[in-house]
Amino acid sequence: MKRAMWINADFSRRVVVSGDAWxxxxxxxxxxxxxxxxxxxxxxxxxxxxxxxxxxxxxxxxxxxxxxxxxxxxxxxxxxxxxxxxxxxxxxxxxxxxxxxxxxxxxxxxxxxxxxxxxxxxxxxDTRDPARWRVDGDRRRCDLFANGDEAVCLLALAPGQPLLAAAAPGAEAVVLEGAMLAEGQRLGPGSWLRLPPGTHSDVVAGPDGATVYLKTGELGLWAPQGAP
Structure with a gap:
């Protein structure tokens, strides 16, 4: 039997993996x-x-x-x-x-x-179909899926715009184009971050803007119990 692995299993903590550190x-x-x-x-x-x-x-x-x-x-x-x-x-x-x-x-x-x-x-x-994108306040959005537990979309953010427009019970993002800034760290394409509940106003698009995959919701909802 293969040993179980617990990698970034604590959903109460912020996790960042830079795209240049895969x-x-x-x-x-x-x-x-x-x-x-x-x-x-x-x-x-x-x-x-x-x-x-x-x-x-x-x-x-x-x-x-x-x-x-x-x-x-x-x-x-x-x-x-x-x-x-x-x-x-x-x-x-x-x-x-x-x-x-x-x-x-x-x-x-x-x-x-x-x-x-x-x-x-x-x-x-196909997220590259322009008809799937809409203006949502001060950002552009391509909705992918939503139910009572989670919402998944792509966002196109202008320079300096926050990742989250409001507090969320949890958030997860992948940088697809451009860059995000988080606690002063530049996160380029391929970067992944997972955020615990809150607003996280320090996570914003970089000087050239960014396109990101974003999931919001209680991210650990269906996680098995017992992680260390």
Missing amino acids: DWVASPQAGVERVMLDRIGGEQARATSFVRYAPGSDFPAHDHPGGEEILVLSGTFSEGGKDFPAGWYLRSPPGSRHRPASAEGAVIFVKLRQMRPDERAWVRL
């Missing part, structure tokens, strides 16, 4: 590597990761009992005979099954086993 580790499947951002469990874990597929790599067909959320960051990710280039958002509910692959190679942001058990939504949308 630490790739091999997965059980040849040609597939990952950066473990948070993780609770063994190989079958509640996890948030960046995953890199080498050209021509794939994973055997497998189930996702707790659901899976994906944002394609680069290259082309494929499943079920369909190709999803960079910018596609995929959300598959608990009990879903797929065989992922990438002919040209891809880097994706992945969240596993973090959905409410009764979720049934399937989402497949």
Whole structure:
């Protein structure tokens, strides 16, 4: 039995991983590597990761009992005979099954086993479609998913704009373009941060603005209990 891993398992603490500090580790499947951002469990874990597929790599067909959320960051990710280039958002509910692959190679942001058990939504949308974006106050927004527990979107922020427009029970962001500033640290593309409840007014877009993936809600709601 593989030992359980507890990586950034305390949701009451701020966590920052800079995009220039990714630490790739091999997965059980040849040609597939990952950066473990948070993780609770063994190989079958509640996890948030960046995953890199080498050209021509794939994973055997497998189930996702707790659901899976994906944002394609680069290259082309494929499943079920369909190709999803960079910018596609995929959300598959608990009990879903797929065989992922990438002919040209891809880097994706992945969240596993973090959905409410009764979720049934399937989402497949292209965030690079201008029609999906709208003006929301002083920022531009592309809504991806929302229910009573969480809201997921992309935000385009002008220089100096805060990540959060109001206090949130928790927030998680990936910098896609530009940069964010947090406690004076510049977080460029590929940076990931997870914030505990609050306003976090120090987390703002850098001097050239930023485009980010943002999830708000009680992020540890479906986490297994017992983390140290």
